Amino acid sequence: xxxxxxxxxxxxxxxxxxxxxxxxxxxxxxxxxxxxxxxxxxxxxxxxxxxxxxxxxxxxxxxxxxxxxxxxxxxxxxxxxxxxxxxxxxxxxxxxxxxxxxxxxxxxxxxxxxxxxxxxxxxxxxxxxxxxxxxxxxxxxxxxxxxxxxxxxxxxxxxxxxxxxxxxxxxxxxxxxxxxxxxxxxxxxxxxxxxxxxxxxxxxxxxxxxxxxxxxxxxxxxxxxxxxxxxxxxxxxxxxxxxxxxxxxxxxxxxx
Amino acid sequence: xxxxxxxxxxxxxxxxxxxxxxxxxxxxxxxxxxxxxxxxxxxxxxxxxxxxxxxxxxxxxxxxxxxxxxxxxxxxxxxxxxxxxxxxxxxxxxxxxxxxxxxxxxxxxxxxxxxxxxxxxxxxxxxxxxxxxxxxxxxxxxxxxxxxxxxxxxxxxxxxxxxxxxxxxxxxxxxxxxxxxxxxxxxxxxxxxxxxxxxxxxxxxxxxxxxxxxxxxxxxxxxxxxxxx
Numbered sequence: 410x411x412x413x414x415x416x417x418x419x420x421x422x423x424x425x426x427x428x429x430x431x432x433x434x435x436x437x438x439x440x441x442x443x444x445x446x447x448x449x450x451x452x453x454x455x456x457x458x459x460x461x462x463x464x465x466x467x468x469x470x471x472x473x474x475x476x477x478x479x480x481x482x483x484x485x486x487x488x489x490x491x492x493x494x495x496x497x498x499x500x501x502x503x504x505x506x507x508x509x510x511x512x513x514x515x516x517x518x519x520x521x522x523x524x525x526x527x528x529x530x531x532x533x534x535x536x537x538x539x540x541x542x543x544x545x546x547x548x549x550x551x552x553x554x555x556x557x558x559x560x561x562x563x564x565x566x567x568x569x570x571x572x573x574x575x576x577x578x579x580x581x582x583x584x585x586x587x588x589x590x591x592x593x594x595x596x597x598x599x600x601x602x603x604x605x606x607x608x609x610x611x612x613x614x615x616x617x618x619x620x621x622x623x624x625x626x627x628x629x630x631x632x633x634x635x636x637x638x639x640x641x642x643x644x645x646x647x648x649x650x651x652x653x654x655x656x657x658x659x660x661x662x663x664x665x
Numbered sequence: 666x667x668x669x670x671x672x673x674x675x676x677x678x679x680x681x682x683x684x685x686x687x688x689x690x691x692x693x694x695x696x697x698x699x700x701x702x703x704x705x706x707x708x709x710x711x712x713x714x715x716x717x718x719x720x721x722x723x724x725x726x727x728x729x730x731x732x733x734x735x736x737x738x739x740x741x742x743x744x745x746x747x748x749x750x751x752x753x754x755x756x757x758x759x760x761x762x763x764x765x766x767x768x769x770x771x772x773x774x775x776x777x778x779x780x781x782x783x784x785x786x787x788x789x790x791x792x793x794x795x796x797x798x799x800x801x802x803x804x805x806x807x808x809x810x811x812x813x814x815x816x817x818x819x820x821x822x823x824x825x826x827x828x829x830x831x832x833x834x835x836x837x838x839x840x841x842x843x844x845x846x847x848x849x850x851x852x853x854x855x856x857x858x859x860x861x862x863x864x865x866x867x868x869x870x871x872x873x874x875x876x877x878x879x880x881x882x883x884x885x886x887x888x889x890x891x892x893x894x
Contacts, residue, residue, distance in 0.1 A: 479753060481893060502759040513754025515682065515745065517689040522682075529678040530758035532671075556689070565749075 414546045414604040415539075417577035427455040428491040430580055430611035431476060435485035435650050437635070438471050445471040447635030448485065450648040455490075455579070457644025458602055458612040460622050463632035469615040470510070472632070473582045476613070477507035489580055506578035508586060512569040516558040520549050520568050523557055527572045539575055547571040547597060562589035570601060581605055583614035587621060599625055672764035679755075679768025684775060686745050693741035693776050701734035701784050709791055719792040724854035727788045728847055731781055731807075732814060736836050738776045739818030742769070743826045752826065752892070762889025770819040770884065777811035794858060802857035802866055809873035810850040816880040817842050823891040842880075849873045 431453035438446045446468040453459055461469040474480045476487060478498040487494045489501045514523050524543055528536035544550045547567040557565065566589050573581060586598045602625045605612050616622055619629070628642030640647050687693055708726045712718055746752035755765060785807055789796040796803055821838045825831035853869035 477757060479757065499759060499761075502757060505757075507757055509750065509753065511750035511753070513751045513757075514749055515686055515751055516748055517686040517745075518682065522685065526678060526682045527758075530675065530755075530760055532759075 414600055415542050415574065416604045416608040416610065417574075429453060429488075430455040430457065431487065431489055431613070432648070433472075433476075433485065433487040434648065436472070436475060436482055436487050437484040438475055438480060439483040444483075444635050446475065448650060449632070449635075449637055450485075450650045451630060451637065451640075452646050452648050453611060453613065454644045455611055456606070456609045457627045458606055458614075458625060459645045460619065460626045460629040461613060461615045461632060462619055462629050463638070466634070467632040468635040469632055470584055471635075473507065473584050473613065473615065474509070476580070477505055477509075477582050478502055479507070479509075504579045505582060506573040506576050506580070507582045507584075508569055508573060509584050510588070512565045514557045514565055514568060517556060519554050519556050520544060520560070521553040523568060524571055524575060528575045531576045533575045536575075543571040543574040546574060548593065563591055563594050566590055567594060567597065570597070574601075579610060581610055581612045583612065585615055585617070587616060587618060595621065602626075668761075672761050672767070675760045675764040676767035676771055679765060680771035680775065683742055683745065683769070683772030687742070687772070687776065690745075692745065693738045694779065696741065697734045697738040697776065697780055698783060700737055701730045701780060702787065704730040704733055705784070705787055705791055716793050720794050723788050723792040723794045724851045724858060726792070727784060727854060728810065728850045730784050730788075731777075731810065731850075732840075732843055732847055733836075734780055734784070735777055735811070735814040735818060736839055738780060739773045739815065739822045740825075740831065740835050742773055742776065743819075743822035747826060756892035762892060763885035765892070766819060766823075766885050766888035769823075770815050770881070773815035773819050773822075774812055777815050778808065781807040781811045796858070799857040799860070802861075802870075803854065805870060806850055806853045806857060806873070809853075809870065809877060810846060812877045813846040813873065813880055814843065816877060816884050817846075820880075820884040820888060820891075823888055846873065846876050849876065 429452050431451065433449050433451045435448045435450055436446060437444055437448045449468070449472060461472060463469055475482055476489060476494065478494055478501050481495060490504050492500045492504070494501050518526065521540060521544065524540040525536060528540055533539050544553045547570050549564065549567055549571065552564065557568065560568070587595050590598065602612060626642070627644035628640065630637060630645055631639040637647050705726060708729070709719065712722055746755060785796060785803060788794060817839055821835055824838065825834045828834055849869045849872040853866055853873065856866040856869060
């Protein structure tokens with residue numbers, strides 16, 4: 410594995426000149442009438458690495474899926490780099506990379522073919538070189554021409570991380586990035602977080618192992634039952650909710 | 666123009682990926698061809714050994730086999746995207762939704778064309794029909810019919826791909842919509858095989874072209890909504 414991981418270069422600009430990486434305003438999502446996310450108002454600074462913490466069912470994955478435009482909000486709004494996720498999802502997708510619980514790989518294609526397909530979808534310049542470099546960066550160069558069907562869960566996870574390296578996202582969303590990885594794989598995630606930080610990429614990640622993240626994150630948000638319980642550190646802050654006005658109604662109250 | 670070129674590139678990449686996965690896994694082709702062969706044989710047994718009767722029924726049997734097997738083919742091709750939530754990943758790429766539809770439909774069309782040509786040959790052999798004398802109009806009919814089935818099938822496979830009862834729902838949704846195509850394709854095939862004595866072949870082919878244009882346009886315009894939760 411090389412010492413430095415290749416991340417697409419970007420024009421950072423002065424820190425203050427960049428819009429907030431993420432702004433959410435009373436963001437909520439209901440599933441079958443129940444709020445998985447019940448009104449979250451946050452601001453994440455550009456280039457920050459922020460952990461979303463909380464118990465199962467707190468709304469961490471739902472928040473990531475909303476920002477990735479996989480699902481649409483039931484209430485509230487969110488912006489990524491100043492772009493509204495509901496009104497401009499196509500432009501948001503150019504700026505966002507998302508690693509979900511599933512890896513979204515094709516079993517009958519090889520690791521190289523999977524990444525080559527992703528490179529075509531992402532419009533990656535010099536795709537052959539970038540695919541080879543990404544495979545090398547995630548430690549799969551030796552298995553590049555093997556079909557993914559024979560890969561372990563950890564190898565699939567590495568390959569999905571390699572796919573993120575092919576794009577030029579300014580916001581990377583990682584849902585349990587350490588899941589299924591061995592010690593080397595976890596070290597790879599740490600290396601990636603460092604590379605993204607140095608490239609000015611904003612990272613939002615969930616984890617059930619906050620002790621692992623202590624040295625790699627700027628701040629954290631603790632979610633509980635779909636709302637922000639606490640924000641800690643730098644790079645993230647809770648915003649006042651417009652629904653705190655006396656006449657306003659939170660989604661739980663709407664449902665009940 | 667560059668937008669259209671970019672969409673065409675994306676569509677071809679998706680179709681190529683589907684073709685590669687199909688060549689490796691043969692998820693759609695083998696099961697589809699076996700199914701079509703069984704449909705032809707069973708209908709042949711049901712109609713009996715009368716060769717004149719079999720030849721008269723051949724256009725209908727040809728298209729019933731293609732339509733039934735085609736439903737299976739588009740369903741199998743979409744199942745590739747359900748492994749490991751690949752469809753969700755596909756929807757996350759910053760590409761036009763209609764390009765995704767076009768790519769999936771092109772992949773479906775490739776399988777449908779293979780299926781159509783094999784079934785056409787099988788009908789010629791099993792039912793003693795002279796397809797060589799009307800090869801060009803028959804090929805045009807197969808191409809137009811296959812395009813329509815791929816266009817409709819890609820859309821409805823997208824509708825049902827997340828449903829547990831998708832194997833039941835897909836034919837229930839597709840068959841009523843495919844009725845005009847089935848009618849046009851059977852009539853065009855019949856006219857081609859009989860030398861077009863009433864000069865109706867052109868009209869039936871026009872119906873197939875109109876069906877294909879409408880279904881491709883509708884699918885491209887609406888497929889994107891199916892990718893959202």
